[in-house]
Amino acid sequence: MAGAICGVTGIAGGMVLGPLFLQYNMVPQxxxxxxxxxxxxxxxxxxxxxxxxxxxxxxxxAIFGMLGLLATYGGLTILxxxxxxxxxxxxxxIMLVVVMCVSLAMMPLKLMKTGLD
Numbered sequence: 754m755a756g757a758i759c760g761v762t763g764i765a766g767g768m769v770l771g772p773l774f775l776q777y778n779m780v781p782q783x784x785x786x787x788x789x790x791x792x793x794x795x796x797x798x799x800x801x802x803x804x805x806x807x808x809x810x811x812x813x814x815a816i817f818g819m820l821g822l823l824a825t826y827g828g829l830t831i832l833x834x835x836x837x838x839x840x841x842x843x844x845x846x847i848m849l850v851v852v853m854c855v856s857l858a859m860m861p862l863k864l865m866k867t868g869l870d
């Protein structure tokens with residue numbers, strides 16, 4: 754349900770589910786993994802919708818796919834190092850807060866841009 758609402762409103766599902774999962778005392782690493790899995794399923798379903806409509810550009814698809822794989826690998830490598838060094842789950846929560854704050858700050862800019870177009 755949260756995924757559908759987020760898809761309609763244009764915000765990321767993790768913005769809704771992350772804090773909700775933490776509220777129910779889910780371990781931050783499990784919460785992050787669950788959010789990534791849900792995001793992957795939603796992305797695949799959206800990509801399939803575009804594919805059915807014939808609106809996919811294979812060049813962009815390959816470029817963004819490779820960039821996504823590299824960014825995911827790099828991010829997980831860095832996160833695992835930080836978690837091993839600190840021995841705590843709090844860096845995941847801190848990153849979630851930072852991403853939410855940046856997204857909140859960017860919302861008015863997106864609204865102003867779409868309002869001008």
